[in-house]
Amino acid sequence: MDDEIHNSETPNSSCDSILQEIVQKLVYEALVWSSLHGLLVGDKQDQRSGEVPGVGLVHAPFALLPKSFPRSHWQQACELAPIFNELVDRVSLDGKFLQESLSRTKKVDTFTSRLLDIHSKMLEINKKEDIRLGLHRSDYMLDSQTKDLRQIELNTISSSFPGLSCLVGKLHKYLLNHYGNHLGLDSAQVPENTAVFQYAEALARAWKEFNNGRAVIMFVVQKEERNMYDQHWLSLTLKEKYGVMTIRKTLAEINADGRLLEDGTLIIDDQVVALVYFRAGYTPNDYPSESEWHARLLVEQSSAIKCPSISYHLAGTKKIQQELARDNVLERFLENKDDIAKLRKCFAGLWNLDNSNVIDNAVERPDLFVLKPQREGGGNNIYGEDMKEVLLKWKREGSDELSAYILMQRIFPAVSPSIMVRNGVIHQDNAISELGIYGAYLRNKDKVVLNDHSGYLMRTKVSSSNEGGVAAGFAVLDSVYLT
Ligand code: ADP
Ligand code: MG
Ligand code: MG
DSSP, X not given: OOEEGGGOOOOSSHHHHHHHHHHHHHHHHHHHHHHHHTOEEEOTTSGGGGTSTTSSEEXXXXXXXOEEEOHHHHHHHHHHHHHHHHXXXXXXXXXXXXXXXXXXXXXXXXXXXXHHXXXXXXXXXXXXXXXXXXXXXXXXXXXXXXXXXXEEEEEOSOOOOHHHHHHHHHHHHHHHHHHHHHHTOOGXXXXXXXXXXXXXXXXXXXXXXXXXXXXXXXXXXXXXXTTHHHHHHXXXXXXXXXXXXXXXXXXXXXXXXXXXXXXXXXXXXXXXXXXXXXXXXXXGXXXXXXXXXXXXXXXXXXXXXXXXXXXXXXXXXXXXXXXXXXXXXXXXXXXXXXXXXXXXXXXXXXXXXXXXXXXXXXXXOGGGEEEEESOOSSSOOEEHHHHHHHHHHHHXXXXXXXXXXXXXXOOOBXXXXXXXXXXXXXXXXXXXXXXXXXXXXXXXXXXXXXXXXEEEEEEEEETTOSOOOTTTTSEEEEOEEEO
16 A cells, blocks of 8 residues: 555656655655654664664654644643543542452453552552652544544553654654745644653652652663663653663563562662653563562552552553543542543543443444453554454353453544655555643642643554554654644
8 A cells, every 4th residue: 555655656747746856855854863863763673672772773653744733622632631640640549449440351351450469459558659650641533523632542651752752843843944935834833842851850850759869760661672762762861851860670670689678668779769660561461470570569569659550550441441431430530520521522432341232333333443452552452344253252152351341432533645754665645643642740648749731742654554553563653733
């Protein structure tokens, strides 16, 4: 489907050929800019690129030009961030709600079950988290028919790309500053993206609340991480701007080298850990053995700040998203009627699969729904005929598997032609976009230190692809052109 410009036929009009010439020039400039400014990921082709920084780098996949997005919807999405932040915090405090909502999922989904076990243990010992840090990202699509903003999901663990998304915004501004006249585009319409600074600020302020000048922030990472530069942008900012030191550890390393003092202080390599920031631990693949589960429990038992805590993590699962969309559930957690109305307005249709009418509807019109498990990181959802088949099978067998999934209304964003660049190769295709708004929330007991939206991530993918992850290889990084 993809149309590589290098191989495309001679354009049939001179206007086209001028355009293609500009595109070639812009792509060249963009590739140079990305290489010089750290808009980079590890290259799959190089085995060491996920472990050794500076080895096997390739530019992050990007859209050549920013994506048009209505200013009013943009503002709406930004305004929602602090409300979702507050909601996650409230939900996290209701252990019973989390346990009960996930109780049926627990029976069939081992991963969720393990997370719930840790959560139960913390409930048993009445563990309190006085300092709570949330670095969330709420993702949206704009429904092309109703023109409504619809939430796809809320990420409460390992919200990625605060670093690289800022750079794509800068790249687009740079291109428009130099070529905007030819293209009829104005760089001022691309909103400033400060995600990396705001995330660093939130981490630094949490670190400060912990109140131990010698303590470090520990990034929990995967052993191999091709998206390491996004993470390094955060550590670098923390060090340069706030003088806060960070270390990187895998869950296996934490299990081997971490220990707790009697008062709960988490020690690793003889250093006190003030804050544990998870950029791993969101997928079952991150727990290949009991060691990793030990490490997760150790962190949770400690007095270090966790971003996220186990309850923040659970509050961001898809099952909880679906439960929160049920009638009168938001009212349990929030008092402000306007806030509740704003949240509800962005909810898509969400259902559990207990009801056979729901299953029948999905089987009848599979194209209108998405079947989602309790997983993160892209590539896990089931669509179309696959969904139909699996639903029919489970229904026939009366399978409990259904409790591991939720059903969601499928959103169809407007399709528009896009120029995407991956691995130095240009692809022109029809594409759709998903807007993520970062949110940062920090509180210490009753004092809310921070609660704000904090930058954005635009991702664009060919419209024929179901999934959307950049790291998973489906989408490219993009920015926003406000209209
Ligand atoms: P994950 O936590 O794995 O990122 P998501 O809910 O974000 O899970 O789903 C992955 C991708 O699937 C999204 O980025 C989006 O492209 C697509 N997707 C998810 N839900 C919907 C939906 N309701 N309508 C259309 N596309 C969806
Ligand atoms: Mg997610
Ligand atoms: Mg997602």
